[in-house]
Amino acid sequence: MGKPVISLDQVVIRFAGDSGDGMQLTGDRFTMDTASLGNDxxxxxxxxxxxxxxxxxxxxVSSFQLHFADHLIQTPGxxxxxxxxxxxxxxxxxxRDLRRGATIILDSDEFTTRNLTKVGYTTNPLEDDSLDSYKVHAVALTSLTVAALSNLSLSRKEAERSKNMFALGLLSWMYHxxxxxxxxxxxxxxxxKPEILAANLLAYKTGWNYGETTEDFAVSYEIAPAKMPPGRYRNVSGNVALAYGLVAASxxxxxxxxxxxxxxxxxxDILHELSKHKKFGVITFQAEDEIAAIGSALGASYGGSLGVTSTSGPGVALKGEMIGLGVMLELPLIIIDVQRGGPSTGLPTKTEQADLLQAMFGRNGESPVAVIAPSTPKDCFEMALEAVRIATTYRVPVFLLSDGYIANGSEPWRIPEVSSLPDLTVEFAKSQEDFQPYLRDPKTLARPWAIPGTEGIEHRIGGVEKADVTGEISYDPANHDYMVRTRAAKVAGIKVPDLLVDDPTGDADVLLLGWGSTYGPIAAAVEQLRGNGEKIAQAHLRYINPFPKNLGTVLESYSKVIVPEMNLGQLAMLLRSQFLKDVIGYNMVRGLPFTTAEIVQATMEVLHD
Amino acid sequence: MTDVALTKKDFTSDQEVRWCPGCGDYSILSTMQSYLPELGIPREKIVFISGIGCSSRFPYYLNTFGMHSIHGRAPTIASGLAISRPDLTVFVITGDGDSLSIGGNHLIHTLRRNVELKILLFNNQIYGLTKGQYSPTSEQGKITKSTPLGSLDTPFNPISLALGAEASFVARTIDSDRKHLLETLRAASAHKGSALIEIYQNCPIFNDGAFDLVKDNETKEAALLQMVHGQPIKSSTHGLVHKGASLEVVELGSVVESDLVVHDAHNPDPAYAFALSRLTSTGHNHVPVGVFRDVSRPGYSSMVNNQISEIIGKQGPGDLNSLLTSGDTWVVD
Incomplete structure (x- = not known):
């Protein structure tokens, strides 16, 4: 009351603490409250x-970063x-990630000699000049929380646990x-747990009141809602959007x-989420290993279900042989790879895009599969539906390449009307005389989906090469050559939408071309570059195998094509080999998404080369 | 579904059978083809899933649905199928290399879950399709292509392994004993959960004679300890008695009939079946055949599907719009 309120157009907040401090929960709650105010x-x-x-x-150290604004934004900042x-x-x-002049709110109770020594501080940053270029609020978060809860019958340790709620309360006051x-x-x-509930509510309230009453916090801020298309919204992470997309596809x-x-x-989290939705008839099977996981999915597909397996890169390495069987059996199968830092165990909780070539080629023999990649958390919903469309129409394994960035990151999502979702009805083979399990649909080259329980079409399939039409075992050289080419042609013929190019002036020379989760930082960089008067075109691949039909023409239309990837140039390799285009790779593999500034700078270097 | 009873011919596919002459797989196939009509299940509701190895060609020769999959993984595919399609009858055909070596993990986990699968493990104690390397059931010291100085591995006892993996039904039979094989298949079909049948199977090319003691007319009556529920366990010359916590083979003349162990396949304590399974650890002189263990435990697929119908019964079927709009939402006008 009475304190001045300043309007801002956007803010980036990072909550950071010990892994036991509840920073993810604090961030999640601040995000939900922000979403409901209509900020992007x-x-x-x-x-x-x-x-x-x-x-x-x-x-x-665990952290949670949130970027919110009164306009549409593309990245967490x-x-x-x-x-x-x-x-x-x-x-x-x-x-080191903060901008100069940034605000730091810290728990001064924790800045003890012991804690400082533990992380190598020789002097207390609260007392030396190392924080001079920042606005520092040293708040005794722990002792204020404990004092506020002194009337409750909690141990000091239990009371201290609510300090994240004090911090959340304080930030909630600061940003209304x-x-x-x-x-x-x-x-x-x-x-x-009524005692714990009371403690959390009280700490939350006390943090809020602290902001309002103490002189340390002189101003608060407001950020107006962003202009977004009308509709009902929710905040959604990539993993949840993917799970919802699969339920919707079912x-x-x-x-x-x-x-x-x-x-x-x-x-x-995809397994966790889907296991909550059994009333949709969803079966979740936590298998004994990655191979059994995909094996059971393929067995379910064989029986006429929508067989899906979800994993990350190391799991894909184990599933390779079963994916090959899926290619041979020509059954629908969906492999979700939420990529993380590799190789081997790599960086399990960090993001990377280095499984692209594994998805494309990581199997024995000529083993073509479809590969698609959602570009943002909310895009995971639509791409899950697309994965199902492709798998069931063409009877082929489909890779969906998400990654740690969009899987755990979240953004507002305009919830679609169920009536607007695509019809994905499929037809199984019917009872018939002289059934031929490998007689193909001339349009899609798909073979019939012939499920057990259908009278008169009993047949045997397997991983040994099939004779065309009959599906019997065949070691005939000409047949093998034909079948290899046919499986490749089937995948090459999958219908995918044309690549959209955003080139407002129509005369840009340089194209920024990304795939998958780099969409946000690239789009933000493009906005910034155009704001600075640069001419730049942007396009983003969500379909990688097959590529959109117009991709070759798009590549030819630009003298320079920059391909930012969180790997050492895997999409670039595919583009060069298919289109003989000498694209310019911009590659970082730090386990973190690109920043907007990095892409702006890399693009400026090419623009003014 | 046809009203006319099906015959062996109805279950025989048009494919030429391509096992080596004299292979034990022929008699197992023939017995299976004769047995299937007994089930009274239409052909299209029966599925055979196999892995890799000589035995895994089995599905091609049966006019049912079938899949010849990849090495060791048949139980995974069969599990996915059986769980999602409880209306089907699913058999797994596997060998000692397929199920106990490369696929060992899947076998034990399938058995502990008790997925409704009938698993036929053709045990010839050798790798046949890769032409004669020792297998996880080969006896120690075996000279093979990959062990010219004798194998060093301690073999698995498939029955002991299955019991240790919480199997609810475990049996052993012999390829050439058509009558016993048929009885064992019937017992397995009557069982609700996973059923593992070890079938001693002769490989005439790479391990000929491995089971002579239990197959030759002159020796088999004495070597085979017949396990029939409710009957004393004995062969023509020997019987079983309790010895402490374990079991001992004795000559029939040395004890009175009433001292012999009366077989209890439904014994809830797996230690009993385990003790029976250990009798072959020193060779084939005394080989129990029949059902070691047959206890009732809920099948996995029925539990999975019950969980789903129960939640639907309580909350009604899922509504997509309610799901998508669940949690914190807001409206932009």
Missing amino acids: LSTLPNYPAEIRAPQGTLPG DAPDILVAMNPAALKANI RPVEATENFLRAKFAK QQSGLKLFLGSYPITPAS
Whole structure:
């Protein structure tokens, strides 16, 4: 009350703390409250692979970044305007990402000699001049929280756990976030633990009041809602959007959804999400290993279900032989690869796009599959439907390449009308005389989907090469050559939409061409470049095998094509080999998404070469 | 579905059978083709899934649905099929290399889940299709192409392994004993969950005579300890008695009939069946055949599908629009 309110057009906030401090939950709640205010937003969770690394250490730092604005935005933001640091480790791990002049809110109680030494601070940054270029709010978060909860019968340790809610309350006051939704959320979450509920609610409220009453916080901020197309919205992460897309595809096709999966970061949330939706007839099968996971999915497809397996790169390596069997059997099969840093165990919780060539070629023999890649968290919904369309129409394994960035990141999603979703009805082979399991549809080259239980079409299939039409075992050289070419032609003939090119002036020389999750940073860079008066075209591939039919023409239309990828140039290799176009790769493999600034700079170098 | 009863011919496909002359697989196939009409299940509702190996050619020769898949993975494909299609009758055909070596993991997990599959494990104690390397059931010291100085591996006992994996039905039979094979198939079909049948199968090319003691007319009556539920376990010359926690083979003349172990296939304690399974650990002099264990436990597929129908019963079928609009949403006008 009475404090001045400043209007901003956008803010980037990062919550950082120990993995046990509840930073992901704090970030999630702030995001939900922000979404409900109608801001556009984009999030970036970043957490260690260790469940609980030693307390207060750099490897144990977990963070959650949120970018929200009064206009449409594309990324979680390059550099935070506000850092909430719950301990010295969180400050040390994140300070280099802040812009000069940024605001830091930190828990001064945690800046003890012991904690400072643990992360290699020789002097206390609260006392030396190292934070002089930032606006620092040193708040005794822990002791204020404990004091506020002193009337509750909680141990000090239990009371301290609510300090994330104090921080959330304070930030909610600073940015005028509504409190009802988070209060309701806490009531539902701790319904069976009244003491803990009371502690969280009180800490949340106390944090809010602290902002309002203390002189340390002189102003608060408001960010007007963004102009978005009318409709009902929700915030959605890529993994949840994918799971919803699969349920929707099951409903739209009338096929039972069967997910065979083995837990693996960062794909497990798809298994978790789908296992909640059994009333849609969804079967989730947590298999004994990655091979059994895809084997069960293929068995379910053989029986006429929608067989899906979800995994990450190491799992794909194990599934290769079964994918080859899917290619040979010509059955629908969906392989979701939520890519992470590789090779081997690599960086399990970090993002990367280095499984593209594995998806394309990671099997023995000529083994063509369809490959598609969603570009944003919400695009995962539509691409799940597309994966199902392609798999069931062409009877072929389809790779859907997501990654850790869009799988865990979130953004507002305009919920589609169910009536607007595509019809994905399929036809199984009917009872008939002289059934031929490998007689193809001349248009799609698909063979019949002939499921057990259909009288009169009993037949045997397998991984040994098939004779054309009859499907019997064949070692005939000419037949093998024909079948190899036919399977390739079938995948090459999959109908995918043309590539859209965004080239407003129509006379740009340079095209920025990305695929998958790099859409956000590339689009943000393009906006910025155009704002600076640069001419630049942008296109984004969501279909990689086959490529859109017009891709060759698009590539020819630009003298320079820059291909940013979070790998060492895998799409670039495919483009060069198929189109003989000497594209310019821009490659980073740090386990983090590109920043807008990086792409702007790389593009400027090419533009003014 | 036809009203006329099906015959062996109806279950025989038009494919030429391509096993080596004298292979034990022929008699198993012939017995299976004769047995299937007994099930009273239409052909289209029966599926045979196999892995890789000589035995895994089996599905091609049966006029049902069938899939010859990849090495060791048949139980995974069959599980996905059986869980999603509880209306089907699904057999898995596998060998000792396929199921106990490359596919060992899938076999044990399928058995512990109790997926409604009938698993026929053709055990010839050798790799046949890759032309004669030792298998995980070959006896230690075996001279093969890959072990010219004798194999060093301790073999698996498939029955012991299955029991350790919580199998609810485990049996052993012999390729050439048509009558016993038929009885064992009937018992397996009557069982609700996973059924594992180990079939001793002779490979005349790479391991000929491995089972002579239990196949030759002169020795088999004495070597085969017949396990029939409710009957004393004995061969023509020997019987079984309790010895502490274990079992011992004794000459029939040395004990009175009432001292012999009366077979209880439904014994809830797997230690009993395990003790029976260990009798072959020193060779084939005394080989129990029949059903080691047959206990009732809910089938996996029925549990999976019950969970789904129960939640639908409670909450009604899922509504897509409600799902998409669940949680925190907001409206932009």
